[in-house]
Amino acid sequence: MTLSLQGTGVSNGVAIGPVHILQRDSLEILEYALGEEFIEAEVTRFQRALALVKEQLRFVRNKIPSHTQSDITAFIDTHLLMLDDSTLSKVPISIILERRCNAEWALKTQRDALVKVFDEMNDPYLRTRRDDIDHVVTSIQRELLSSPMYHHVNHIQEQRFSGHVIVADDLSPADTVLMQHQGIAAFITESGGPTSHTAILARSLNIPAIVGLHHARHMLIDFETIIVDGQQGVVLAKPESNMVQHYQSKKRENQQLIERHKQSRDIPAVTKDGKKIALRANIELIEDVIAMKALGANGVGLFRTEYLFMNRETSPPEQEQFETYCQVLDELDGQVLTIRTLDLGADKQVDGGRHDLNNITNPALGLRAIRLCLQDPDIFLPQLRAILRASAHGSIRIMLPMISNAQEVIQIRQQIASVCQQLAREGIAYDPNIQIGGMVEVPAAAVNACMLCEYLDFLSIGTNDLIQYTLAIDRIDDEVNYLYDPLNPAVLTLIANVINAGNKANIPVAMCGEMAGDAMFTRLLLAMGLKEFSMHPNALAEVKEVILNSDVTRLQPKAEALLNCTSHNQFQDLLDQFSHH
Ligand code: PEP
Numbered sequence: 001m002t003l004s005l006q007g008t009g010v011s012n013g014v015a016i017g018p019v020h021i022l023q024r025d026s027l028e029i030l031e032y033a034l035g036e037e038f039i040e041a042e043v044t045r046f047q048r049a050l051a052l053v054k055e056q057l058r059f060v061r062n063k064i065p066s067h068t069q070s071d072i073t074a075f076i077d078t079h080l081l082m083l084d085d086s087t088l089s090k091v092p093i094s095i096i097l098e099r100r101c102n103a104e105w106a107l108k109t110q111r112d113a114l115v116k117v118f119d120e121m122n123d124p125y126l127r128t129r130r131d132d133i134d135h136v137v138t139s140i141q142r143e144l145l146s147s148p149m150y151h152h153v154n155h156i157q158e159q160r161f162s163g164h165v166i167v168a169d170d171l172s173p174a175d176t177v178l179m180q181h182q183g184i185a186a187f188i189t190e191s192g193g194p195t196s197h198t199a200i201l202a203r204s205l206n207i208p209a210i211v212g213l214h215h216a217r218h219m220l221i222d223f224e225t226i227i228v229d230g231q232q233g234v235v236l237a238k239p240e241s242n243m244v245q246h247y248q249s250k251k252r253e254n255q256q257l258i259e260r261h262k263q264s265r266d267i268p269a270v271t272k273d274g275k276k277i278a279l280r281a282n283i284e285l286i287e288d289v290i291a292m293k294a295l296g297a298n299g300v301g302l303f304r305t306e307y308l309f310m311n312r313e314t315s316p317p318e319q320e321q322f323e324t325y326c327q328v329l330d331e332l333d334g335q336v337l338t339i340r341t342l343d344l345g346a347d348k349q350v351d352g353g354r355h356d357l358n359n360i361t362n363p364a365l366g367l368r369a370i371r372l373c374l375q376d377p378d379i380f381l382p383q384l385r386a387i388l389r390a391s392a393h394g395s396i397r398i399m400l401p402m403i404s405n406a407q408e409v410i411q412i413r414q415q416i417a418s419v420c421q422q423l424a425r426e427g428i429a430y431d432p433n434i435q436i437g438g439m440v441e442v443p444a445a446a447v448n449a450c451m452l453c454e455y456l457d458f459l460s461i462g463t464n465d466l467i468q469y470t471l472a473i474d475r476i477d478d479e480v481n482y483l484y485d486p487l488n489p490a491v492l493t494l495i496a497n498v499i500n501a502g503n504k505a506n507i508p509v510a511m512c513g514e515m516a517g518d519a520m521f522t523r524l525l526l527a528m529g530l531k532e533f534s535m536h537p538n539a540l541a542e543v544k545e546v547i548l549n550s551d552v553t554r555l556q557p558k559a560e561a562l563l564n565c566t567s568h569n570q571f572q573d574l575l576d577q578f579s580h581h
């Protein structure tokens with residue numbers, strides 16, 4: 001009988017494929033090919049992991065009370081001896097050098113070879129030594145995996161996830177990117193919400209995805225074929241053949257819809273009453289620029305630069321960042337590129353554990369985004385220099401995330417000014433009139449938008465965080481997903497306040513949170529006076545369709561009535577009018 005499971009659909013599309021369950025406790029070891037220049041660093045990484053495991057074992061050994069059975073000490077001593085033995089300390093290094101692969105894979109190769117020898121032994125005692133090998137190898141693997149080497153990746157050799165539906169308790173944005181390279185068909189996670197960064201990334205990578213499906217790993221079976229409907233949030237296990245046919249045709253329809261939308265790419269987004277609307281793209285990876293160009297966006301409204309910092313141990317150096325920004329500019333052929341300065345922290349953790357956020361009770365309320373950058377000039381200043389240098393080569397705007405007061409903007413402006421002076425002294429070109437905008441994501445910034453306008457050249461409303469903070473719901477906590485409501489009157493009041501503040505100060509106001517890319521809200525936002533929308537490229541065509549069919553002049557009085565409404569029922573009635581207009 002078919003088993004139907006319901007989660008939260010966060011990225012549209014249908015997938016039909018075998019399940020691959022990721023258990024956090026069992027280590028997933030993949031093979032990566034390394035460039036010549038990374039081999040030495042990889043050997044050092046292996047040696048460091050080995051040294052750390054030895055240190056831990058010695059520490060444990062010293063903690064064993066002297067009256068304890070000597071067996072336990074002997075057990076640890078055996079492991080220490082194994083760590084010194086060339087079969088584990090030297091052979092994996094030769095494998096790294098010969099195969100030019102990652103340390104995890106080299107160690108796994110050697111482990112498999114050793115285990116095979118033990119398995120063939122007749123002596124039951126010696127066969128138990130196999131478990132010791134596994135214990136020691138697992139400890140080293142854990143150390144290695146906690147200091148990932150993904151930045152060495154040239155390409156992923158093993159395509160073991162290709163066509164599979166990944167089922168996990170949670171996936172980090174970094175995992176999601178890596179898996180997309182492996183051609184996964186869809187993913188399902190037990191936790192997470194619709195505006196978590198992993199969900200946003202799934203949409204931008206075009207991977208059907210469902211989050212918040214509790215106990216998925218227990219209810220689904222490895223390798224069984226399932227159907228995933230990323231729009232409805234439905235998973236069907238053991239589907240009947242007519243269901244498979246139904247979803248296959250749905251998959252084809254989706255494909256046709258995408259093709260149809262591509263055809264509208266060159267039509268400008270102008271409302272029926274002649275208002276020109278800017279439709280920009282949110283990008284995370286350089287590949288997104290290609291997608292957005294194919295879909296006809298007017299430049300980039302949000303470049304989430306933190307993805308340049310993911311899957312690597314150290315921050316990308318200034319020159320590398322500069323080259324990336326220039327590369328994006330090249331692709332944009334003169335269209336605007338809005339670069340958001342680093343928004344690390346909360347559910348976007350990178351940087352090789354440099355900022356250990358695990359011990360923070362409320363990471364979303366902690367040292368993240370602009371707060372973290374202001375505290376850590378080693379991360380921030382190279383990025384500012386890279387952006388400013390790139391600004392000499394095209395149209396760039398700087399956008400600051402998570403602003404909560406004017407003082408922060410003043411401080412950043414001072415830092416930007418001093419970087420500019422430094423560049424001028426060095427004879428390096430930059431755009432002296434570069435626009436500096438702020439994201440309105442903290443309710444305080446929305447309420448006080450008019451005062452922030454004094455120091456900013458444009459505003460962009462980040463509804464993902466603004467809704468999280470206004471409604472006090474953690475965007476990655478699936479237990480409170482149901483409270484996520486962009487149409488909550490308090491949220492709409494804040495958005496209206498920001499748009500009005502921008503209009504009064506005569507500075508542009510954009511929206512770049514997920515709300516801007518949901519065609520359900522387009523009419524209302526137009527009526528509220530929004531003229532610039534930035535979204536994941538896949539949403540552009542649908543939003544454009546609504547814009548082409550909307551008459552803003554007629555809608556405006558309804559928006560005014562909605563925002564002045566004091567009765568819940570009346571509010572709902574007025575909202576309905578926007579969807580049926
Ligand atoms: C937002 O908060 O709405 C936003 C666009 O930023 P991010 O999703 O990257 O936090």
Ligand code: MG
Nearest residue numbers: 441462464465
């Ligand atoms: Mg945000």
